[in-house]
Amino acid sequence: MFNVILFGAPGSGKGTQSQKIVEKYQLKHISTGDLLRSEIAGGTTLGLEAKKFMDDGKLVPDEVVIGMIGNLIDKNKDAKGFLFDGFPRTIAQAEALDELLKKSNAEINVVIALEVSEEELVTRLLGRGKISGRSDDANETVIRSRIEEYRKKTAVVADYYQQFDKVKSVQGEGSVEEIFELLSKIIDAVI
Numbered sequence: 097m098f099n100v101i102l103f104g105a106p107g108s109g110k111g112t113q114s115q116k117i118v119e120k121y122q123l124k125h126i127s128t129g130d131l132l133r134s135e136i137a138g139g140t141t142l143g144l145e146a147k148k149f150m151d152d153g154k155l156v157p158d159e160v161v162i163g164m165i166g167n168l169i170d171k172n173k174d175a176k177g178f179l180f181d182g183f184p185r186t187i188a189q190a191e192a193l194d195e196l197l198k199k200s201n202a203e204i205n206v207v208i209a210l211e212v213s214e215e216e217l218v219t220r221l222l223g224r225g226k227i228s229g230r231s232d233d234a235n236e237t238v239i240r241s242r243i244e245e246y247r248k249k250t251a252v253v254a255d256y257y258q259q260f261d262k263v264k265s266v267q268g269e270g271s272v273e274e275i276f277e278l279l280s281k282i283i284d285a286v287i
């Protein structure tokens with residue numbers, strides 16, 4: 097099993113690049129943001145709870161997210177591998193993910209970190225907000241709050257994986273194709 101984490105701040109291009117990677121390498125895409133938005137759309141209790149945090153640009157509590165991921169990994173034990181997008185976002189989530197993968201004798205093989213300046217992140221997300229209908233893209237205050245959560249709680253997740261020498265950083269500014277080429281080179285070297 098080959099498992100990769102696509103890591104980066106909100107708007108760094110995780111979702112865009114994930115689509116291309118899962119197609120090329122036939123991995124199962126796990127995006128906690130997409131999972132949470134589908135819970136919201138379905139009007140579930142979990143979705144209603146998560147929405148309060150997401151609309152404020154705050155992280156959803158660890159136990160909610162970890163529970164969702166655990167179910168999904170269990171259901172996809174035959175997958176060739178997983179691409180995690182937007183997860184893990186805290187050290188507790190990273191530790192839980194290691195434990196979940198261990199049950200399938202698997203591990204995270206590589207963490208690819210997309211590096212994008214804050215100015216560019218805000219520009220991209222405000223731009224998408226005009227068309228996406230995503231409530232957390234609607235205004236700059238919420239966007240900045242998401243970036244702040246990333247700096248406070250998520251950036252340290254890269255340090256967690258760095259201790260196992262698993263992090264590769266990539267310049268996330270440039271064309272989507274250029275960045276995809278860089279990501280492919282990293283994956284080809286590890287897979």
Ligand code: AP5
Nearest residue numbers: 106107108109110111112128129150154155156182220224
């Ligand atoms: P989530 O859905 O994960 O959103 P995010 O991390 O804020 O990331 P985005 O989807 O906004 O950005 P992205 O990096 O995927 O970039 P994208 O490719 O879309 O999370 C949303 C919320 O859910 C969180 O705030 C939190 O509340 C909750 N949540 C989710 N996971 C959680 C977890 N594990 N724990 C707790 N809470 C959790 O691109 C963005 C824009 O830029 C697009 O318009 C795109 O077209 C454009 N773009 C992409 N690449 C380029 C490029 N190279 N050049 C120019 N524009 C580009």
